[in-house]
Amino acid sequence: MRLQKYIALAGVSSRRKAEELIRTGKVKVNGKIVTEMGIKVDPEADKVSVMNKEIHILADKKYILLNKPVGYVTTLSDEFDRPKVIDLLKEVKERVYPVGRLDYNTSGLLLLTNDGDLTHKITHPSSHIYKTYVCKIKGRITKKEMETFRSGVDIGGYVTAPAKIELLKENNDNSLVKVTIYEGKNRQIRRMMEALDHPVITLKRISIGKIDMDNLQIGKWRHLTNKEVEYLRSL
Incomplete structure (x- = not known):
């Protein structure tokens, strides 16, 4: 198994982030730092550690949908000590991480999981998974715009x-x-609206593909159903 896949399956990060951890010398295999891509490990025999902490593939995968409030960051740490979305998941014992991101001032649907393969599938640019938002903007937008x-x-x-x-x-x-967009450029909708001279006032994500929040209250979360998980895997 490729090292970056092992790290993702251990719930440490997405596969893309795992590659960054490897490149920056934060990963060891059997006590030796590895910085090369494509290294393969034996899950049964090799010992893998990230930042000097031994990791193991997770058998119990978690899939969570959160209605993110404004004023929370989707990173797992923050230099300004702002509230983090994981602070809203204190009942979840397993370590999960956000699938993609929502800006500090953006609310709505956020998926979190410890399934690195699914994270990679949803966030990879080639997947073309549509995300839908409700957006309040300044001014009256024209048909031409x-x-x-x-x-x-x-x-x-x-x-x-x-x-x-x-x-x-x-x-x-x-x-x-x-x-509705399928790209995930940083602050993309806000930048698109600014380019049209309609700055965003509020922005809320309401769905990812066919996954929506139903009546989930802001700041609350729920587990994805088996049907929803299979749907995401099928995309």
Whole structure:
């Protein structure tokens, strides 16, 4: 088994993050630091440690859906000591980590798991898994601006992939729109709206593929159903 896959299956991080841990010399195999990609390990015979802590493949995988509040970070540590989403999961004994990210000022659906393979599947750019958001923006968005949003927006040296947008409500001061994208560029929707001169006021993710929150209250979480897990694996 490749070393980065072993690390992901141990619930330490996603496979992509595992590669970074290996490159930076934080991983040891049988007591020796390994920095090369592609190294294979025997789960039964080799001892693997990350930052001097021995790790093992997790038999019991957890899949959690959280309705993230505004004002929480999705990182596992924060230099400014801001509240973390894992603080809301104190009843969960296993170590889980966020699948992708939601900005500090963005609320809504966030998946957390210790299944590195599933994390890799959902977050990899080639997966094209659509995420849907409800977005309140400044000003009244025009049909022409929405067509620009759908065809791709230059957010500073990068033109976004085709996206979906639907006007839900508007008044003289702002618009409420439903937006669907499959890319995951940093602050992508906020940057797209800023490029159209419609700064975001509030942003909430309501679904990932066919997974939604139903009536889950903000700050609360639930386990994914077996059907939901199988659906994500099938994507």
